[in-house]
Amino acid sequence: MDKIVVNKLDLFYGDQQALNNIGIAMKERSVTALIGPSGCGKSTFLRTLNRMQDLIPSVKIMGQVKIDGQDIYAAGTDVVLLRKKVGMVFQNPNPFPKSVFENVAYGPRIHGETDKKKLSEIVETSLKDAALWNEVKDRLHESALGLSGGQQQRLCIARLLAVGPEILLMDEPTSALDPISTMKIEELISELKDKYTIIIVTHNMHQASRVSDRTAFFLSGDLIEEDVTSVLFTRPAKKKTEDYISGRFG
Amino acid sequence: MKAHQADRFATIMLWIGSLAIVAILIAFLTLILGRGLPHLTSEFFNGPDGVRGQLFNSFYILFLSLVLSLPVGLGAGIYMAEYAPKNKFTDLIRLSTESLASVPSIVFGLFGMIVFVNMFGLGFTILGGSATLALLNLPILVRVTEESLRAVPRSYREASLALGATMWQTLRKVILPTALPGLITGITLVAGRALGETAILIFTAGMNVSRIPFDVNPLAAGETLAVHLFAVKSNPLPGTNADQIADGTAALLIIMVIVFNICLTLPSRWLQRRQLGRNKV
Numbered sequence: 001m002d003k004i005v006v007n008k009l010d011l012f013y014g015d016q017q018a019l020n021n022i023g024i025a026m027k028e029r030s031v032t033a034l035i036g037p038s039g040c041g042k043s044t045f046l047r048t049l050n051r052m053q054d055l056i057p058s059v060k061i062m063g064q065v066k067i068d069g070q071d072i073y074a075a076g077t078d079v080v081l082l083r084k085k086v087g088m089v090f091q092n093p094n095p096f097p098k099s100v101f102e103n104v105a106y107g108p109r110i111h112g113e114t115d116k117k118k119l120s121e122i123v124e125t126s127l128k129d130a131a132l133w134n135e136v137k138d139r140l141h142e143s144a145l146g147l148s149g150g151q152q153q154r155l156c157i158a159r160l161l162a163v164g165p166e167i168l169l170m171d172e173p174t175s176a177l178d179p180i181s182t183m184k185i186e187e188l189i190s191e192l193k194d195k196y197t198i199i200i201v202t203h204n205m206h207q208a209s210r211v212s213d214r215t216a217f218f219l220s221g222d223l224i225e226e227d228v229t230s231v232l233f234t235r236p237a238k239k240k241t242e243d244y245i246s247g248r249f250g
Numbered sequence: 251m252k253a254h255q256a257d258r259f260a261t262i263m264l265w266i267g268s269l270a271i272v273a274i275l276i277a278f279l280t281l282i283l284g285r286g287l288p289h290l291t292s293e294f295f296n297g298p299d300g301v302r303g304q305l306f307n308s309f310y311i312l313f314l315s316l317v318l319s320l321p322v323g324l325g326a327g328i329y330m331a332e333y334a335p336k337n338k339f340t341d342l343i344r345l346s347t348e349s350l351a352s353v354p355s356i357v358f359g360l361f362g363m364i365v366f367v368n369m370f371g372l373g374f375t376i377l378g379g380s381a382t383l384a385l386l387n388l389p390i391l392v393r394v395t396e397e398s399l400r401a402v403p404r405s406y407r408e409a410s411l412a413l414g415a416t417m418w419q420t421l422r423k424v425i426l427p428t429a430l431p432g433l434i435t436g437i438t439l440v441a442g443r444a445l446g447e448t449a450i451l452i453f454t455a456g457m458n459v460s461r462i463p464f465d466v467n468p469l470a471a472g473e474t475l476a477v478h479l480f481a482v483k484s485n486p487l488p489g490t491n492a493d494q495i496a497d498g499t500a501a502l503l504i505i506m507v508i509v510f511n512i513c514l515t516l517p518s519r520w521l522q523r524r525q526l527g528r529n530k531v
């Protein structure tokens with residue numbers, strides 16, 4: 001079943017068009033990779049899916065983004081509920097300057113959970129799901145800023161899982177990390193896709209082929225091609241895609 | 251080799267600079283406290299020329315001026331940092347606050363006198379003094395608040411909003427706690443000014459002390475310690491130990507400021523630590 005359907009999506013920064021007529025659908029419990037050269041609009045597109053991009057004052061968005069059949073840009077959309085459902089992991093790990101526990105408990109708390117026992121359970125489950133529990137279970141009340149970069153990124157994933165999302169948006173989640181941490185996050189993504197619909201931006205084509213089911217190639221605001229990952233990388237339909245994946249530019 | 255020498259030289263200069271600050275501070279404290287502390291007897295506070303009233307007035311005016319300025323100053327600063335759109339109008343507000351922040355305090359004093367003492371016909375009052383002090387401190391509070399909030403990384407806001415938090419929740423639970431040390435510095439700064447200000451208060455709160463001990467009537471005149479120090483030194487009453495009173499008052503002022511800073515800093519450290527979790531890096 002299609003979890004996300006995007007139709008004729010245009011996005012402008014002021015007069016500058018950053019996304020042209022994007023149309024794409026993403027299946028439930030699948031991993032879609034977004035690839036393309038820097039500045040082609042991958043992050044912009046990703047951030048239209050949880051309406052983070054329309055926080056920027058000059059942004060104009062046209063077209064449709066449907067999640068579970070609901071147009072998220074329709075008037076009366078509850079952005080809080082949307083962002084609970086569509087969570088995001090950022091390029092640079094950005095834990096709050098709080099303890100490990102408080103980072104994970106943050107989401108449930110703002111959504112009204114006050115029961116201490118419940119919160120502890122959520123924190124434990126989320127940290128386990130983010131494959132971080134064993135490394136932090138003895139330092140839950142120490143500052144999250146003391147963790148390594150890779151641990152911080154998994155903490156951010158745990159923090160996200162704690163609010164019970166259905167879709168995970170990841171914007172180059174490993175680009176600031178070392179190879180071992182990258183591998184751990186990639187393993188984590190393969191586990192998470194049993195439960196979540198995942199969209200991951202990556203500039204690393206090997207990563208795209210390792211973790212994703214389908215891949216979408218963006219170029220200067222256009223969605224050039226979208227296909228099953230192995231097909232896109234071995235038999236691309238478009239010349240531009242072929243040029244990009246064979247390393248002729250970008 | 252050259253870079254290495256320059257580095258050493260710079261390090262030494264910076265070290266000398268810091269050392270000089272510490273030395274000046276120590277000299278200053280020993281001199282003022284050394285001269286003043288011996289006079290801080292019970293007589294000094296409660297005697298016929300005692301400063302109990304002035305001491306009380308200092309804190310009362312400080313308190314009232316903070317009550318008047320903190321909500322507005324913090325509110326405006328938060329608005330400017332988080333909510334205000336970036337346009338000509340907000341640029342103008344920013345420019346005005348900046349200009350106001352550098353207006354000499356005696357000009358504010360004159361303004362307060364015209365408005366509160368004359369136009370409202372209150373005469374010299376604690377209320378008028380506190381309100382004028384609040385006006386003096388408002389621009390600084392707005393600026394410090396705005397700057398402390400802007401120093402909080404954008405990524406914290408994004409993380410919080412992306413988890414479905416509202417702007418208000420993000421502000422309360424992430425931005426303000428992170429900006430707290432900066433805010434505390436700002437409050438300490440304006441409080442220090444309130445405790446030390448003379449020009450403004452002479453024009454608005456006057457140089458008299460209520461005969462009633464701990465008089466909380468905001469419409470009474472209220473000489474503060476700093477004003478008292480100025481009065482005693484500039485116009486010594488015959489037959490009083492003006493110099494001793496002045497020395498004692500100066501020492502008392504210093505102690506007040508130190509105590510006030512500690513009272514503000516320690517709880518904020520504690521809050522910060524609780525926020526950050528143990529073993530903050």
Ligand SMILES: Nc1ncnc2c1ncn2[C@@H]1O[C@H](COP(=O)(O)OP(=O)(O)O)[C@@H](O)[C@H]1O
Nearest residue numbers: 013018036037038039040041042043044045056
């Ligand atoms: N906040 C913004 N304001 C104006 N232009 C922006 C903003 N963010 C991104 N852009 C522009 O939109 C284009 C796409 O950017 P982005 O989505 O960040 O690309 P990518 O993530 O693929 O590197 C770029 O040309 C960039 O300069």
Ligand SMILES: [Mg+2]
Nearest residue numbers: 042043044171
């Ligand atoms: Mg990007």
